[in-house]
Amino acid sequence: NAGVMQNPRHLVRRRGQEARLRCSPMKGHSHVYWYRQLPEEGLKFMVYLQKENIIDESGMPKERFSAEFPKEGPSILRIQQVVRGDSAAYFCASSPPAGQGAVEAFFGQGTRLTVV
Amino acid sequence: AQTVTQSQPEMSVQEAETVTLSCTYDTSENNYYLFWYKQPPSRQMILVIRQEAYKQQNATENRFSVNFQKAAKSFSLKISDSQLGDTAMYFCAFMKPPYSGAGSYQLTFGKGTKLSVIP
Secondary structure (H helix, E strand, C coil), X not given: CCCCEEECCEEEECXXXXXXXXXXXXXXXXXXXXXXXXXXXXXXXXXXXECCEEEECCCCCCCCEEEECCCCXXXXXXXXXXXXXXXXXXXXXXXXXXXXXXXXCEECCCEEEEEC | CCEEECCCCEEEEECCCXXXXXXXXXXXXXXXXXXXXXXXXXXXXXXXXXXXXXXXXXXXXXXXXXXXXXXXXXXXXXXXXCCHHHCEEEEEEXXXXXXXXXXXXXXXXXXXXXXXXXX
């Protein structure tokens, strides 16, 4: 059973370009979470999605950031017109629906975004 | 809203010695989960140990144990017989039960403690 897969592991973008980060949850998991880790900081929650639904986006910046989790395919975190301050590690985690006995989400290895 | 505070940005310990990392949190919830995660240079988030607030017994996983003081909202991690491979960032995290609200396993993290194990 493969773990949470994120790609790419490293992504370099010039200011003003778009960044697309992908996350494939563990098999059987229908919930996805995105976190951002700035240098020397802990992980900060961005958004929680279920298939085809955004459940909680209270941690998402109001502009330029969007996320989706389509019925088929990976979850995508999209950052438009990137700026230097977007440089960070972005982590995805996945979990099954509540009530299936799990008590934790499982993390991918993260995508390090560098904006030059 | 929940907050998690780790007051020790950096710590060091001699190999084979014992070290304790501190964590305090603030919540109005009565039931919740607390976690310690390890993040080595590879950046992978590795779950070290988990504590359920309604359990009075402190969790233990091999060389790792916690001191959970619910009334004081304190959740410290003790690493015994420290090994070089324990060198990493350690994050304390809080989670409301997934069966509450929207079934979320969302975590609130502290800022981390950088632990160095010295040979």
